[in-house]
Amino acid sequence: MDQYSDITLKCRDCGNDFVFTAGEQQFYAEKGFTNKPSRCPSCRAAYKSSRDSSLSYSSGGGSYGGGGSYGGGSRGERQMYPAVCDECGRETMVPFQPSGNKPVYCSDCFANRRQQSSYSRY
Ligand SMILES: [Zn+2]
Numbered sequence: 001m002d003q004y005s006d007i008t009l010k011c012r013d014c015g016n017d018f019v020f021t022a023g024e025q026q027f028y029a030e031k032g033f034t035n036k037p038s039r040c041p042s043c044r045a046a047y048k049s050s051r052d053s054s055l056s057y058s059s060g061g062g063s064y065g066g067g068g069s070y071g072g073g074s075r076g077e078r079q080m081y082p083a084v085c086d087e088c089g090r091e092t093m094v095p096f097q098p099s100g101n102k103p104v105y106c107s108d109c110f111a112n113r114r115q116q117s118s119y120s121r122y
């Protein structure tokens, strides 16, 4: 095994000295890279992020285990069933299992009907 030791390099972009650590040298060697890094870590990161910004690469982006809006945790929540409104034909969710022999209304139509029936003059 080769013994690596930290070496100081000068960044091509910003001109600052930076340390090419033994660990990094080993990493480079394992990856088969023969070139020393020509940029300091921060310039490298900037270069990389500008290059593959399109593939938002593990760059802190959420989306990991976020779960999204489909939180299925229906614990304590009312179970809702998909149904088609008898009145307007829109898909809706109702808090009971649609049995088929009773009309199902979406919340709008339900409210409408309630209003109508309570007004029922004629
Ligand atoms: Zn730099």
Ligand SMILES: [Zn+2]
Pocket: 085, 086, 087, 088, 089, 090, 105, 106, 107, 108, 109, 110
């Ligand atoms: Zn409806």
